[in-house]
Amino acid sequence: MLELIDVSKTYHTRYGPREVLKHVNLSLGKGRNLGILGRNGAGKSTLIRMISGAEKPNTGRIKRGMSVSWPLAFGGAFHQHLTGLDNLKFVCRVYGVDYRPLVPFVERFTELGEYFHEPVAHYSAGMMTRLAFALSMAIEFDCFLIDEAMVVGDVRFHERCHVELFHKRKDRAFILVSHDADVIKLYCENAAVLHEGKLLPFPNVDAAYDFYNETMAEHKSPDGNVEAA
C-alpha cells in the first residue's frame, strides 16, 4: 500500500510563497493503478517528486508499504561523463542489484551498440531516453511512477515501452500522470484530477475524463487552442 496523507507543498517564488499541493490524499494498493490528470502547472510533477522522495512535503506524510520507482525514464540523474554502462552500474549499486545479468537486456533494449561504452554526453536525445527507460526496467519495483511527458520517442519506442511495462509487468502498481485524458483512459483503472493544487477523486475513469475535458473547455483561449496543454 502506498499512502499520501494530507500532503501539502509550498514553493518560494519571487512573489512570495505559492502552495502547489493542497492537502492531497491518495492511496494505492499492490498491483493497482491510478491515472492523475492535470493541466500544465497543475502540480503533477511536484506530486511525482513527493511520491518518489526527491522532495519532502511541508506537511502530511507519505507511507510507502511497497517499493516505489524513481520517475520512469528520468534521465536527469545521468552524469555526462559516465558511460551508459557506468550509469547502469550506478543505479544497480544504489538499489543493491548485481548489474552483470542486466547488461544483455539493457544493450538489447537501448540499441546503443558501441555507444553503451561512450560517455552519455555523446548521446542523442533518443539514445538518452532509451537508456533511461531501460534502466527503469532493470530494477524491479512494486510500483512505477510514470510522468507521461518524460516518455517521449517514436511509435516503435512507445510500443516497446508498452510491452515492457504493461504486459511483462502487468502485476505491478503504477501511477501515471498526464495532461492527456485519452492516455489515462487507455491505461488506468482509476483516475483523479489534479486541479488548482487539489487532488479530486472520481468514482471511475469516465467521470474523471468528462470532468477534465469540461474544465479544459472552459480554459480554451479565443483562438480555439487549448491553453498550455
Place this chain on the structure above:
Amino acid sequence: MTTLSTPSLASAFAINRRVLYALLMREIITRFGRENIGVLWLVGEPMIFTLGIVTLWSMSGMNHGHAIPIVTFAITGYSSVLLWRNAASRAGGAVEQNKQLLYHRNVLVLDTLLTRILVELVGATGSFIVLISIFGFFGWMKPPENILMVIGGWLMLAWFGSALALMLGAGSAYSPIVERLWHPAAYLMFPLSGAAFMVEWLPVNLRSVVTYFPMVHGIELLRAGYFGNAVKAHYDIGYMAEVCLGMTLMGLYLVREASYRLEH
C-alpha cells in the same frame, strides 16, 4: 524486492553503505576520469599544492629563526590546511550538483556530503603519507618523534574539516550566500590556522586570540608529535573536541533541515 517505509536500523545501515559506495565510485570517475593517471590525481593534486608551498617557503627561507627544519614545518602545515579546507570547499556545491540523484529514494542529502568529505580526506591523507615517505626516504625529513600524537592531531583536523563541510554543504543548500562568504573566509583563515606559525612564537596577547580557532590545536598537537621536545606546543584537545562536536551536531541538524527545503 520490497523496501518498507521504515527499515530496521541494520538494513538502513546496509542501504547507506551501498549508496555511499555507489556515490564514491561515481564521484571518483566523474572527477578524475579514466585518462592518464586517473584516480591517482586524488593524491597527486594536493601533493603538487604542498610541494609548491614547500619550495616557496624553503626558498624564501621563511626566516622564522627557529630551530626546526623548514621542510617538515611546511609539509605538516600545508597538508593540514588542505585536509580541513578541501573537504569543506568541495562540500559546498555537493547538494546542488547531486540534487537529481535524490530521485533515487535511498540517496540522502547526507550521503552526497559524506561522499565528498571522504574523497577529500582520503586524498589529503594519501598526499601527506606519500610526501613524508618520499622526503623521509631521501633524508630531507626526520620521522616523527611520537607517531600517535601525529595521528591524533591529523584525526582531529579531519573531524574539524568534516563538521565544517556538513555545515557548509547544508548551508549552501539554504542560500548561495553561504558559499560566497566561504571563499574569502577560507582565504582569511589560512594565516590564522596555525599552518605558518607556532603559537609559542606569537606575542602572548595574540596567543589567546588564535587559540580560539579550533584547527590551531590540531596542528599544534601534530607538530608536537613531529618535533617532540624541539618545540613548545600549545593545545587543548578537549576544547577542540567540544567545538567539533558542537559543529557536527549543528551540521547534522542543518543537513536534515536542508533536505526539507530543497526545491528542484
